[in-house]
Amino acid sequence: MIHYSLQCADGHEFEGWFRNAGDFDRQARDGHLTCPVCGGSEVSKALMAPAVSGARDDAGTVEAVVENAPVKQAQEPAVPVMAMPNPHQAQIVDMMRKLRKLITESADNVGSRFATEARAMHHGETEQRSIYGEASPEDARELVEEGIEILPLPVLPEDKN
Structure with missing residues (x-):
């Protein structure tokens, strides 16, 4: 997967993930990319700059890792959006949004105790009820392997995932 900062002809900036650079080029050429702010279909890659982080090896030498990261512009705050070719x-x-609201209004938020609560209900230690909360990918995988049915909540653009 490759991450690009994108910009429409009106200057709205947003982000998109693509399988590869060719996938972006094909979707842009075929008009499948649209600005989530104004709906414009003239979308191009915005200026990107490398993000450099360092890690020391056993000898104390710093090895730099370079990844593409969007350039932050100070004049306008970033707007959390989602690029979907749809x-x-x-x-x-x-x-x-409606599905997530329905789920969260009809279930108990157990926060970080999600895995513990789900197991307790599965084993009959506590009353069965609808719950939601947070679980690490490892906890979620273990719950599924134990036969405990779970589903992720819909992720919304404003969640900044």
Whole structure:
């Protein structure tokens, strides 16, 4: 997967993930990319700069790791958006918001105790009820392997995932 900062002809900036550089080029050429702010279909890559982080090896030498990262512009705060090559994007995101609201309004938020609570209900130690909360990928994998049915909550653009 490759991550690009994108910009529409009106200057709106957003992000997108693609399988490879050719995938971006093909979607842009075929008009499948649209700005989530204004709906414009003239989308191009925005200026990117390398993000450098360092790690010391056993000898104390710093090895730099370079990744593409978007250049932050001070004049306008970033807007959390989602790039989807789908003309019905707004409808899909709206349905995801409604689904998430329905789930969170009808379930108990158990926060970081999600895995513990789910196991207790599965083993009959506590009353069965709808719950939601946070679980690490490892905890989620273990719950599934134990036969405990779980589903991720819909991730929304404003979640900054």
